[in-house]
Amino acid sequence: xxxxxxxxxxxxxxxxxxxxxxxxxxxxxxxxxxxxxxxxxxxxxxxxxxxxxxxxxxxxxxxxxxxxxxxxxxxxxxxxxxxxxxxxxxxxxxxxxxxxxxxxxxxxxxxxxxxxxxxxxxxxxxxxxxxxxxxxxxxxxxxxxxxxxxxxxxxxxxxxxxxxxxxxxxxxxxxxxxxxxxxxxxxxxxxxxxxxxxxxxxxxxxxxxxxxxxxxxxxxxxxxxxxxxxxxxxxxxxxxxxxxxxxxxxxxxxxxxxxxxxxxxxxxxxxxxxxxxxxxxxxxxxxxxxxxxxxxxxxxxxxxxxxxxxx
Amino acid sequence: xxxxxxxxxxxxxxxxxxxxxxxxxxxxxxxxxxxxxxxxxxxxxxxxxxxxxxxxxxxxxxxxxxxxxxxxxxxxxxxxxxxxxxxxxxxxxxxxxxxxxxxxxxxxxxxxxxxxxxxxxxxxxxxxxxxxxxxxxxxxxxxxxxxxxxxxxxxxxxxxxxxxxxxxxxxxxxxxxxxxxxxxxxxxxxxxxxxxxxxxxxxxxxxxxxxxxxxxxxxxxxxxxxxxxxxxxxxxxxxxxxxxxxxxxxxxxxxxxxxxxxxxxxxxxxxxxxxxxxxxxxxxxxxxxxxxxxxxxxxxxxxx
Numbered sequence: 001x002x003x004x005x006x007x008x009x010x011x012x013x014x015x016x017x018x019x020x021x022x023x024x025x026x027x028x029x030x031x032x033x034x035x036x037x038x039x040x041x042x043x044x045x046x047x048x049x050x051x052x053x054x055x056x057x058x059x060x061x062x063x064x065x066x067x068x069x070x071x072x073x074x075x076x077x078x079x080x081x082x083x084x085x086x087x088x089x090x091x092x093x094x095x096x097x098x099x100x101x102x103x104x105x106x107x108x109x110x111x112x113x114x115x116x117x118x119x120x121x122x123x124x125x126x127x128x129x130x131x132x133x134x135x136x137x138x139x140x141x142x143x144x145x146x147x148x149x150x151x152x153x154x155x156x157x158x159x160x161x162x163x164x165x166x167x168x169x170x171x172x173x174x175x176x177x178x179x180x181x182x183x184x185x186x187x188x189x190x191x192x193x194x195x196x197x198x199x200x201x202x203x204x205x206x207x208x209x210x211x212x213x214x215x216x217x218x219x220x221x222x223x224x225x226x227x228x229x230x231x232x233x234x235x236x237x238x239x240x241x242x243x244x245x246x247x248x249x250x251x252x253x254x255x256x257x258x259x260x261x262x263x264x265x266x267x268x269x270x271x272x273x274x275x276x277x278x279x280x281x282x283x284x285x286x287x288x289x290x291x292x293x294x295x296x297x298x299x300x301x302x303x304x305x306x307x308x309x310x311x
Numbered sequence: 312x313x314x315x316x317x318x319x320x321x322x323x324x325x326x327x328x329x330x331x332x333x334x335x336x337x338x339x340x341x342x343x344x345x346x347x348x349x350x351x352x353x354x355x356x357x358x359x360x361x362x363x364x365x366x367x368x369x370x371x372x373x374x375x376x377x378x379x380x381x382x383x384x385x386x387x388x389x390x391x392x393x394x395x396x397x398x399x400x401x402x403x404x405x406x407x408x409x410x411x412x413x414x415x416x417x418x419x420x421x422x423x424x425x426x427x428x429x430x431x432x433x434x435x436x437x438x439x440x441x442x443x444x445x446x447x448x449x450x451x452x453x454x455x456x457x458x459x460x461x462x463x464x465x466x467x468x469x470x471x472x473x474x475x476x477x478x479x480x481x482x483x484x485x486x487x488x489x490x491x492x493x494x495x496x497x498x499x500x501x502x503x504x505x506x507x508x509x510x511x512x513x514x515x516x517x518x519x520x521x522x523x524x525x526x527x528x529x530x531x532x533x534x535x536x537x538x539x540x541x542x543x544x545x546x547x548x549x550x551x552x553x554x555x556x557x558x559x560x561x562x563x564x565x566x567x568x569x570x571x572x573x574x575x576x577x578x579x580x581x582x583x584x585x586x587x588x589x590x591x592x593x594x595x596x597x598x599x600x601x602x603x604x605x606x607x608x609x610x611x612x613x614x615x
Contacts, residue, residue: 011440160469163440166440
């Protein structure tokens with residue numbers, strides 16, 4: 001009836017980007033299960049799925065207590081050896097009984113939460129991504145589950161924790177339903193974003209890939225904006241501006257690869273976001289700004305050099 | 312970087328100095344968060360002039376978080392929520408300034424459990440990812456809180472941390488500050504027990520003198536010659552005492568002069584207080600500014 005999930009995105013806590021074998025090790029959260037890696041157009045590593053059992057109240061805009069039992073699927077990803085993500089999602093389904101069944105029943109349906117009693121999908125969706133929705137005690141907390149998975153990656157002993165700059169994690173909360181295609185991406189506070197997606201055809205994990213891909217690019221854009229803002233172009237000396245912009249060149253600019261991992265039938269969603277608000281448009285203008293600043297600084301250095309050399 | 316602020320006794324001005332250092336560090340363009348771990352009296356909100364959390368928060372305070380009663384502690388954006396006009400807009404070039412208040416009526420930690428240490432490690436790990444400086448106000452004297460952060464930092468070997476020990480410039484405070492670091496159940500003692508390398512720990516502890524009255528200060532102009540001579544003798548005696556107790560100049564990060572404003576009210580000293588209303592001394596603001604720089608300056612922390 002409804003799929004909801006969360007993606008947390010942050011800078012991998014390492015001084016430089018990590019290699020593909022290192023990605024495999026960092027994401028090898030379970031022995032025996034392999035890490036899936038794709039190399040083109042950008043190295044992307046995905047951990048095996050892990051399940052978290054839950055028996056909890058589901059979010060509801062109406063404030064009604066809806067109980068759900070089942071499992072949450074979580075996984076971690078590293079993009080370009082530099083951006084770390086934790087991602088969790090659940091599919092809601094009506095339970096055929098009104099009591100909790102043995103756990104074997106739920107384990108046979110990974111990622112499904114069975115709803116006990118009456119519930120409207122719209123009510124739950126609004127409770128999950130809507131603003132100002134009441135948070136009941138004991139409510140499904142995908143933020144805690146997802147955050148913990150991302151912590152597993154970030155605290156890996158293989159990482160040196162000397163990140164080149166500080167950046168908050170962003171949280172993308174999403175709901176997806178089957179129906180007439182539509183997409184609504186909303187920025188809330190500095191870190192929170194929501195996405196409402198209606199897709200044609202049944203739900204597949206490709207929808208999760210789309211959400212993760214969006215989250216990576218939103219984080220890149222947010223981070224680059226912060227780096228440029230911190231540089232205070234025009235208010236600080238050019239040399240300082242150049243020094244403050246250089247982490248962006250070293251660690252961010254090459255990672256922009258929109259819709260690289262999005263299934264063909266879902267690419268129209270990316271395209272519509274590219275038209276409005278225009279992710280790539282804003283990214284390109286920022287990248288140009290960074291490069292222009294560095295070019296101007298280089299020219300200034302060269303002419304200063306030429307003057308002293310001519311004397 | 313995690314910085315733990317501790318003091319030998321209460322009333323040393325630990326919180327007011329710690330908050331001012333955090334504020335100055337944010338003004339210098341860094342993202343800063345301030346954690347009120349003084350669970351017995353969480354009053355950092357009052358110093359930042361955030362009325363709603365002046366005595367801690369009723370919901371999702373740090374105490375509740377560590378006990379496992381809420382998934383994430385509450386964050387207060389000082390630039391947005393302070394009641395003081397001069398603080399309510401983020402100055403150009405300043406970084407974020409976020410307060411994590413303690414719980415109202417929380418009370419000191421009464422024991423140290425594995426779960427509490429685990430939550431503390433998670434909290435520090437996440438904040439360190441996001442902020443250039445995390446200033447943690449640990450309560451005065453020996454406490455479970457101090458043990459908690461010692462136990463937590465030993466589990467995160469890659470995360471840099473430093474300790475600031477605040478003390479006043481008096482005989483009793485100098486002796487007590489030394490005792491807090493090197494005495495029985497002091498920082499070295501407990502830290503070593505939890506698995507810290509004592510040599511490494513030693514290099515990560517510095518002292519900060521608060522409410523210092525210099526013998527040549529302007530405030531002393533009206534004093535009689537005899538009084539001034541006596542003060543000067545006292546000062547050299549204290550310097551000699553401090554040297555003997557390892558609290559001398561080599562282990563000192565900085566000192567904050569006595570300022571009437573801080574004697575009357577715990578508050579942040581803004582540039583407006585110094586330049587416009589002139590209620591605070593220039594030297595005080597300069598001392599905070601200097602400490603805010605030295606706190607991350609490796610030269611000031613080189614091994615002795």
